[in-house]
Amino acid sequence: xxxxxxxxxxxxxxxxxxxxxxxxxxxxxxxxxxxxxxxxxxxxxxxxxxxxxxxxxxxxxxxxxxxxxxxxxxxxxxxxxxxxxxxxxxxxxxxxxxxxxxxxxxxxxxxxxxxxxxxxxxxxxxxxxxxxxxxxxxxxxxxxxxxxxxxxxxxxxxxxxxxxxxxxxxxxxxxxxxxxxxxxxxxxxxxxxxxxxxxxxxxxxxxxxxxxxxxxxxxxxxxxxxxxxxxxxxxxxxxxxxxxxxxxxxxxxxxxxxxxxxxxxxxxxxxxxxxxxxxxxxxxxxxxxxxxxxxxxxxxxxxxxxxxxxxxxxxxxxxxxxxxxxxxxxxxxxxxxxxxxxxxxxxxxxxxxxxxxxxxxxxxxxxxxxxxxxxxxxxxxxxxxxxxxxxxxxxxxxxxx
Numbered sequence: 001x002x003x004x005x006x007x008x009x010x011x012x013x014x015x016x017x018x019x020x021x022x023x024x025x026x027x028x029x030x031x032x033x034x035x036x037x038x039x040x041x042x043x044x045x046x047x048x049x050x051x052x053x054x055x056x057x058x059x060x061x062x063x064x065x066x067x068x069x070x071x072x073x074x075x076x077x078x079x080x081x082x083x084x085x086x087x088x089x090x091x092x093x094x095x096x097x098x099x100x101x102x103x104x105x106x107x108x109x110x111x112x113x114x115x116x117x118x119x120x121x122x123x124x125x126x127x128x129x130x131x132x133x134x135x136x137x138x139x140x141x142x143x144x145x146x147x148x149x150x151x152x153x154x155x156x157x158x159x160x161x162x163x164x165x166x167x168x169x170x171x172x173x174x175x176x177x178x179x180x181x182x183x184x185x186x187x188x189x190x191x192x193x194x195x196x197x198x199x200x201x202x203x204x205x206x207x208x209x210x211x212x213x214x215x216x217x218x219x220x221x222x223x224x225x226x227x228x229x230x231x232x233x234x235x236x237x238x239x240x241x242x243x244x245x246x247x248x249x250x251x252x253x254x255x256x257x258x259x260x261x262x263x264x265x266x267x268x269x270x271x272x273x274x275x276x277x278x279x280x281x282x283x284x285x286x287x288x289x290x291x292x293x294x295x296x297x298x299x300x301x302x303x304x305x306x307x308x309x310x311x312x313x314x315x316x317x318x319x320x321x322x323x324x325x326x327x328x329x330x331x332x333x334x335x336x337x338x339x340x341x342x343x344x345x346x347x348x349x350x351x352x353x354x355x356x357x358x359x360x361x362x363x364x365x366x367x368x369x370x371x372x373x374x375x376x377x378x379x380x381x382x383x384x385x386x387x388x389x390x391x392x393x394x395x396x397x398x399x400x401x
Contacts, residue, residue, distance in 0.1 A: 001098050007133055008102045009109075017097040024093075052202055055209035061216060066161045099129075106132045158185055233388060234355060249364070256362050266321050266345040269361065270303060274319040274347060277368040278305045305372065306352075315379045316352030317372045319360060321345060351375060 005013055024031070036042040057064075072080050103125075107115040110132055118125040126143065130136050159181040166181075167173045192200045261269075278294055282305055285292035295318075296303040304318025323343050349371070350357040360368060382388050 004102050005098050009105045012105050016101040055206045058209040058213050059205050063158050063161045067157045260344045263345050273365050277365045281369050312383045317375050318350050319347045322348040
């Protein structure tokens with residue numbers, strides 16, 4: 001694309017991209033809902049292009065969706081939308097503008113209509129188009145390589161998804177099984193092409209798209225429901241079981257607030273406050289018949305209490321050592337304590353369900369225990385509700401640190 005952009009009619013392509021994008025935005029709703037029902041001359045193009053590609057992507061969407069979901073685990077919805085929808089769409093606008101408008105310009109100014117004469121033969125048209133650019137042979141081989149990579153990666157994604165469905169998402173499966181799906185995919189495509197050519201393949205695409213379109217509508221409803229449950233899950237408030245702060249320790253609180261802690265201070269906190277709190281609470285859990293495990297690093301950089309379950313997510317509450325940088329103007333304030341290299345150290349609480357943690361530096365041992373029990377009480381309340389079963393799969397039991 002960059003090759004064509006810089007060695008083709010560059011100024012024309014930049015202008016056409018801007019105009020084309022603006023035209024698309026202005027006519028978005030008209031292009032979306034126009035079925036050409038009153039334009040008999042346009043109907044063949046509408047059926048052979050728009051409808052066909054809608055059906056193509058509907059039938060292909062389960063494979064694409066499953067594959068992208070698999071490689072997007074751990075990403076936020078915002079990151080997913082940006083990387084999967086927005087950026088590829090912008091790139092597609094650029095790709096279509098560069099190649100489409102280059103062909104139009106070359107056909108009008110150089111070839112004398114030779115390119116438009118090959119409109120019904122897109123394979124030959126692509127290589128004829130490259131003849132009007134420098135390094136034709138090299139670029140032609142690159143195009144063939146790119147096409148091969150496209151087909152191989154698409155087939156590989158399809159094989160991966162079919163194998164995941166067949167094995168119920170097993171982490172390990174035999175290599176011959178994955179290869180078998182590839183062979184089956186190739187044989188089916190060759191059979192359709194030999195039976196009726198490209199039209200047979202397109203007809204099969206249209207046939208399979210109908211049931212998938214219904215499934216997609218159901219999945220949209222399920223997604224809305226899941227997001228609603230997700231929102232309620234992460235916004236569920238704590239029960240009012242304790243109030244961490246009281247007025248008894250206000251002098252100690254003041255000293256802690258105005259002081260900038262060093263690494264040694266936080267190491268002491270992790271050992272004397274967080275460590276003692278979690279060990280004491282773990283012993284109390286064990287006395288009540290609940291097995292509570294303590295995980296910690298070799299250095300006092302983290303310590304956590306974990307209560308393991310077979311069918312639901314493990315409960316995890318941990319504290320880890322973190323650092324934050326102060327801006328230069330903040331470091332020069334006389335009313336603030338000195339700090340090491342413009343950094344402050346603090347203990348950060350984290351949880352097994354990846355919710356946002358917070359600074360627990362001002363918590364005493366008993367207050368930290370009370371905070372852990374708040375989260376445990378919330379955890380028990382959540383897993384006891386059937387509507388939250390999407391969050392209580394044991395597959396989610398993994399390290400959050």
